[in-house]
Amino acid sequence: MRASLYLISTLKETPSDAEVISHQLMLRAGLIRKLAAGLYSWMPLGLRVLRKVETIVREEMNRSGAQEVLMPAVQPAELWQESGRWEKYGAELLRVKDRHEREFCIGPTHEEVITDLMRNELRSYKSLPANFYQIQTKFRDERRPRFGVMRAREFIMKDAYSFHIDTASLDETYQVMHDTYHRIFTRIGLDFRAVQADSGSIGGSSSHEFHVLADSGEDLIAFSTSSAYAANIEMAEALPPVADTLPAVELSKVATPNQTSIDEVCAFLGIEANRTVKTLIVKAGKESPSPLIALVVRGDHTLNEIKAEKCLHVTSPLAMATDAEIHQHIGALPGSLGPVGLQIPVYVDRSAAALNQFTCGANENGFHLSGVNWARDCPRQVAVVDIRNVVEGDPSPDGQGQIQIKRGIEAGHIFKLGNKYSTAMNARVLDAQGKSVIMEMGCYGIGVSRVVAAAIEQNYDDKGIIWPTAIAPFTVAIATLNAHKSDAVREAAEHLYQQLLAKGVDVLLDDRNERPGVKFADLELMGIPHRLVVSERGLTEGTLEYKGRRDTDNQNIPAAQGLAFLLDKL
RNA sequence: CGGGGUAUAGCGCAGUCUGGUAGCGCGUCUGCUUUGGGAGCAGAAUGUCGGAGGUUCGAAUCCUUCUACCCCGACCA
Numbered sequence: 001m002r003a004s005l006y007l008i009s010t011l012k013e014t015p016s017d018a019e020v021i022s023h024q025l026m027l028r029a030g031l032i033r034k035l036a037a038g039l040y041s042w043m044p045l046g047l048r049v050l051r052k053v054e055t056i057v058r059e060e061m062n063r064s065g066a067q068e069v070l071m072p073a074v075q076p077a078e079l080w081q082e083s084g085r086w087e088k089y090g091a092e093l094l095r096v097k098d099r100h101e102r103e104f105c106i107g108p109t110h111e112e113v114i115t116d117l118m119r120n121e122l123r124s125y126k127s128l129p130a131n132f133y134q135i136q137t138k139f140r141d142e143r144r145p146r147f148g149v150m151r152a153r154e155f156i157m158k159d160a161y162s163f164h165i166d167t168a169s170l171d172e173t174y175q176v177m178h179d180t181y182h183r184i185f186t187r188i189g190l191d192f193r194a195v196q197a198d199s200g201s202i203g204g205s206s207s208h209e210f211h212v213l214a215d216s217g218e219d220l221i222a223f224s225t226s227s228a229y230a231a232n233i234e235m236a237e238a239l240p241p242v243a244d245t246l247p248a249v250e251l252s253k254v255a256t257p258n259q260t261s262i263d264e265v266c267a268f269l270g271i272e273a274n275r276t277v278k279t280l281i282v283k284a285g286k287e288s289p290s291p292l293i294a295l296v297v298r299g300d301h302t303l304n305e306i307k308a309e310k311c312l313h314v315t316s317p318l319a320m321a322t323d324a325e326i327h328q329h330i331g332a333l334p335g336s337l338g339p340v341g342l343q344i345p346v347y348v349d350r351s352a353a354a355l356n357q358f359t360c361g362a363n364e365n366g367f368h369l370s371g372v373n374w375a376r377d378c379p380r381q382v383a384v385v386d387i388r389n390v391v392e393g394d395p396s397p398d399g400q401g402q403i404q405i406k407r408g409i410e411a412g413h414i415f416k417l418g419n420k421y422s423t424a425m426n427a428r429v430l431d432a433q434g435k436s437v438i439m440e441m442g443c444y445g446i447g448v449s450r451v452v453a454a455a456i457e458q459n460y461d462d463k464g465i466i467w468p469t470a471i472a473p474f475t476v477a478i479a480t481l482n483a484h485k486s487d488a489v490r491e492a493a494e495h496l497y498q499q500l501l502a503k504g505v506d507v508l509l510d511d512r513n514e515r516p517g518v519k520f521a522d523l524e525l526m527g528i529p530h531r532l533v534v535s536e537r538g539l540t541e542g543t544l545e546y547k548g549r550r551d552t553d554n555q556n557i558p559a560a561q562g563l564a565f566l567l568d569k570l
Numbered sequence: 571c572g573g574g575g576u577a578u579a580g581c582g583c584a585g586u587c588u589g590g591u592a593g594c595g596c597g598u599c600u601g602c603u604u605u606g607g608g609a610g611c612a613g614a615a616u617g618u619c620g621g622a623g624g625u626u627c628g629a630a631u632c633c634u635u636c637u638a639c640c641c642c643g644a645c646c647a
Contacts, residue, residue, distance in 0.1 A: 013582050517607035
């Protein structure tokens with residue numbers, strides 16, 4: 001491609017509404033432009049990257065034995081009513097009516113459509129297992145789209161759905177997809193980890209997320225320092241702690257005027273947060289005999305909402321009680337709450353429960369209790385559960401090493417769906433005995449457009465993007481200097497350009513009549529991995545100049561060896 | 571959905587408090603010079619000051635209302 005014929009729309013200034021680096025650089029390098037909140041156009045340069053990611057995904061999915069299909073983005077309400085998700089999915093599902101007032105949605109995912117399609121096509125166990133995928137635009141009406149294409153409303157996703165006669169077959173394909181994802185992210189050139197994950201609203205039994213590691217990631221991942229254990233922090237188990245080394249002491253009530261946060265109370269009383277507990281009051285579900293439920297974690301820990309939602313009668317999603325509700329049932333306000341004497345169900349985190357003496361709110365505004373002992377002071381039955389987030393230094397749940405925590409961007413997610421959708425939608429085949437059985441299903445997603453942003457989050461410097469070669473919009477850029485007044489420069493650059501094209505290299509010939517600084521700045525901002533400079537000065541000495549995007553210095557190479565040198569680099 | 575903020579040229583912003591001819595930088599266009607790190611000089615174009623209503627002799631500026639967008643939280647593959 002010749003830059004003089006190509007839309008290179010770089011910006012010197014950073015658009016003010018771009019928060020994260022990938023969003024800023026995608027705008028500045030001219031990859032995308034915003035149309036509305038969470039809706040982006042892909043410009044030529046950006047689309048080249050997107051297509052390269054798609055190509056790798058497609059090649060590896062095909063290699064795994066999956067078959068590509070393409071399903072409609074618009075889906076009839078009836079299918080979603082059949083699976084029960086028309087009601088459950090909530091406002092994130094964009095619902096529309098056609099001219100006949102029939103209800104549809106813009107697909108945020110395609111379990112219903114594929115299950116409907118395949119319950120009609122798959123009749124026999126002999127057709128199984130089968131895995132179908134598509135690369136398609138999805139729409140989720142995110143409450144708060146942000147970070148550019150990282151969390152857009154409309155985005156491109158590769159989604160795959162597998163069908164099986166039994167769970168053993170599902171397990172096999174699940175492992176194949178696990179391996180395939182590993183190949184895909186490795187080929188793209190990202191630093192990533194597969195981690196155990198919560199299966200969330202899609203449902204199902206087992207699930208792994210593939211995270212691109214980056215400081216700007218929205219998810220926290222817990223790793224073991226000495227084993228392969230890795231899990232989303234939502235899932236990572238906090239093991240029961242070792243027994244408290246301090247003995248029980250006498251209970252006392254202390255005045256703590258206007259000290260409501262753990263930090264304030266600790267500073268006021270001169271104690272450590274790990275000798276306090278905090279009591280969170282949440283709303284209970286309709287079936288619950290008590291309208292409120294207390295959740296207790298140690299003062300230096302934070303509540304894990306995913307874990308808490310699994311406690312009996314706690315609502316999902318978790319809903320904190322209002323101050324008015326708390327005052328009505330307990331007689332004190334948040335900041336002075338504690339488990340002693342509570343008349344509502346109490347769930348206590350393992351670490352909090354292990355304390356022999358601790359400080360907590362007295363359920364009387366402006367007072368705390370010190371020296372509290374569970375057995376002596378909270379004789380009512382309390383349930384000891386795991387409801388906190390793990391922290392760095394906790395023992396790894398697999399018993400090997402300690403936990404360390406990093407941030408990740410969720411780029412892929414694989415689920416064992418089991419028979420959730422096939423049961424709801426009656427997707428059956430005949431087995432070897434001629435008996436009709438419900439199929440087992442798996443589903444496997446990759447956020448293709450998100451991968452583009454994630455790659456930038458992981459690969460940039462103060463000059464701009466640094467693409468992994470496999471997904472760079474162009475692999476090589478040839479920049480001519482002063483070409484307008486040098487036939488030799490034009491000819492040498494053109495010759496090299498043609499040779500690289502003939503070798504199938506994605507090469508950008510920067511033949512624009514721009515000053516050198518402009519070309520260098522643009523090529524660096526756009527993140528092209530390899531740059532060759534053809535100049536009159538160099539040609540006089542018989543050299544070209546090469547610089548890799550991550551290199552700090554240029555190197556001169558003999559002009560005659562330019563092609564071979566470059567091919568060796570690729 | 572709760573809280574906060576913003577809306578003025580393609581982009582980044584000033585002007586709004588205290589009403590009186592709409593500005594700056596970058597970018598864009600033309601010409602000349604220039605060409606190894608985002609050039610210089612000269613000239614030029616570009617705005618329903620987010621929309622609608624109101625107050626006023628006069629509104630970017632004050633009032634009412636609507637919309638869009640952004641941030642924090644909640645929520646979420």
